[in-house]
Amino acid sequence: MSPIRLILADDHVMLRQGTLAMLARETDLAVVGEANDGAEAVRLAEMLRPDVVVMDVRMPGMNGIEATRQIRTRLPNVQVLVLTAHDDDEYVFALLEAGANGYLLKTAPVSELVHAIRAIAAGESAMAPSIVRKLVNRVSGRKTAQPEDEFEALTSREMEVLKLLAQGMTNKQIADTLIISDRTVQTHLSNIFGKLGVNSRTEAILMAMKRNLLRAP
CATH class of the missing domain: 1.10.10.10 (Winged helix-like DNA-binding domain superfamily/Winged helix DNA-binding domain)
Structure with missing residues (x-):
């Protein structure tokens, strides 16, 4: 079975490389591209056609909201998992309305991130408990x-x-x-x-x- 192909989009290089190193331990996941901002994430998604883009929100130039909107509009088969430190309502609902398939916080354990990636690649959604509460509220x-x-x-x-x-x-x-x-x-x-x-x-x-x-x- 082919591994789930990923693009990591985060302007913090150390955090991005740390995430890459942790995901590299999973044999069914393969990071095929890294992006420093939203525009690069869109470009790589169009070129590489990954299964999932793991997207940060606040990045220089094009932010994660606009990048998510463009990817989900142009490439409906590419899923987007938001991975961010921000859970403000303005970000949460803007990203979900832009088409994000999941929303996790960077405080989540690696096991939760891996589970979320697999779920989204399988056509499901993945939400941090705090995000679910926002939806319910x-x-x-x-x-x-x-x-x-x-x-x-x-x-x-x-x-x-x-x-x-x-x-x-x-x-x-x-x-x-x-x-x-x-x-x-x-x-x-x-x-x-x-x-x-x-x-x-x-x-x-x-x-x-x-x-x-x-x-x-």
Whole structure:
């Protein structure tokens, strides 16, 4: 099986090289490029077509938000995992709306980073617990009037899957919670994406919040 191909985008060379050294221990991961800023990350992504770009936020020139937006627009098959020291709301929601598939803080252990990369490469999302809480808080702070025509577009089971998705659960965790197979979860997710007009788990959560389909747990 081919390794997951990565680009690391971070203007702090020592941190980037340290991350590279840690990821090099994993036989199923391969760093194929390094970028000092957002513009270089976009250029390398277009040239190398990696599976995942591990993206910092604050970089000189083009920042991680704009780089994420350009990569996800031009290269929809390339996933973006944000790895940053910043968890300010303005960064979090701007990056998720730009299409980021995951958001981790640099305080996360290496095992969590590796797990996140594998999850994102498999089409799932990966969020730090603090980011999940921000999503839930955003949901709880919104008006909960139900737009009937949009609400009825999702079945009760699809709504259950969507709520668990918003809690940051993986496909397997959702399957275990609902006592269904992983394949059934994937089918529900495909139906949810189609009905909400989105292409990823993160986009589904954000769209559901905009449509007031989710309530805080």
